[in-house]
Amino acid sequence: MQIFIDTAEIDALRALAPTGLVDGVTTNPSLIAKSGRKMKEVLAEICALIPGPISGEVVATEPDAMIAEGLDLANIAPNLVVKLPLTMEGLTACRALTDRGVRTNVTLCFSAVQALLAAKAGASFISPFIGRLEDNGQDGAQLLHEIRTIYDRYGFETKILAASVRTPHHVLGAAMAGADCATLPPAVFRALYKHVLTDLGLDAFLRDWRATNQTIL
Numbered sequence: 468m469q470i471f472i473d474t475a476e477i478d479a480l481r482a483l484a485p486t487g488l489v490d491g492v493t494t495n496p497s498l499i500a501k502s503g504r505k506m507k508e509v510l511a512e513i514c515a516l517i518p519g520p521i522s523g524e525v526v527a528t529e530p531d532a533m534i535a536e537g538l539d540l541a542n543i544a545p546n547l548v549v550k551l552p553l554t555m556e557g558l559t560a561c562r563a564l565t566d567r568g569v570r571t572n573v574t575l576c577f578s579a580v581q582a583l584l585a586a587k588a589g590a591s592f593i594s595p596f597i598g599r600l601e602d603n604g605q606d607g608a609q610l611l612h613e614i615r616t617i618y619d620r621y622g623f624e625t626k627i628l629a630a631s632v633r634t635p636h637h638v639l640g641a642a643m644a645g646a647d648c649a650t651l652p653p654a655v656f657r658a659l660y661k662h663v664l665t666d667l668g669l670d671a672f673l674r675d676w677r678a679t680n681q682t683i684l
Contacts, residue, residue, distance in 0.1 A: 468642045469519070471628065471650035475502040475509050479653045480516055491519035493572070493594075493630070493650040495550065496526055507543060514544035520592070522572045524550035525560070533560035541569045548572045548591060553581050558588040565589030572628065577603075579613035586623035592648070597641070598631035607637070611644035635659050 469490035472483060475498040483489050492513050499506045510523040523543070525536040537549040537560060549564055550572040551557040561571045565588070572592040573585040577600055585593045595614060597607025607629075614627050629641035629649040635658050641649040651659075 468646060469648040470656065471519070471522075471648055472517075472656060473498070473630070473632070473650040473652050475499050475504075475513070476653075477502075477509070477512055477516070480513060483653060483656060484516060488656075489517055489519070490648070491521060491650075492517050493522040493550070493628070495522075495524050495574070507540070510540065510547060511543050514546050518546060520548045520570065520572075521546050522548045522550040522574075522592070524574065528554075528556060530556045530559040530563070533557065534563050537564045537569060537571075538567070550574050550594075551590075553585060558584055561585065561588040561590050565591075574630065577610070579610060579617055582614040582625075582627075583617055586618060586621075586625040590625045592626045592628040594628045594630040594650070596631035597629055597637055598633040600631070607631075608640035608644050611641060611646050615645040635661075 470488055471491040471493050472480060472489055473493045475494045499509060502509055510521060514521045523540045525533045527533045527536050533551060533556065540549050541547055548570045551561050553573050553575050557573065561573055564571050570591040572594055573590040574594040576582050576593050576595045582593045595610050600607045600610060611627060611629060618625060626647035629646040632638060632649050632651050632655060638649055638659060
């Protein structure tokens with residue numbers, strides 16, 4: 468499963484990129500606004516830093532305007548993926564952009580039938596919001612399972628990108644459900660490394676090694 472980072476903060480991405488584990492980045496208008504910078508400037512910098520898919524979202528609500536914004540964003544870099552809302556207008560724009568060779572990420576997905584429509588519209592990625600769905604009393608992992616079943620049954624190539632991921636448990640659920648990717652805030656990415664037994668084991672190894680008075684170099 469690919470791991471994307473959900474942020475528009477360049478410093479956070481610079482800190483995580485050397486791990487070699489960051490496969491892409493997702494942004495949205497809220498994250499861009501939080502950065503306090505201009506959208507296209509931020510996206511260009513991220514695209515240069517991370518070679519994988521970088522999602523930048525349109526803000527128009529009508530199909531023609533979405534298409535125009537999407538084409539403009541796609542010109543930023545070859546790895547830019549145009550993010551569109553899962554509305555009738557968004558799917559119309561998705562189909563048009565896909566037909567022009569632009570990769571797309573359809574976002575704000577909360578049901579399997581929505582994901583079916585996105586795949587039929589040619590979306591490169593579908594972003595089910597599993598954390599936000601659970602806030603509404605529903606099962607985010609179950610939604611991922613349903614989408615996986617539909618996509619496999621009909622041979623859709625749209626990648627499932629689990630979004631609204633808030634905990635390592637969400638990452639586990641996404642992996643178990645067969646999601647192709649998951650996008651995580653930097654803090655959740657760092658939490659994936661953590662386990663109390665790992666820390667205790669490393670402390671023991673280092674304590675025993677220091678007692679030998681040896682060095683490797």
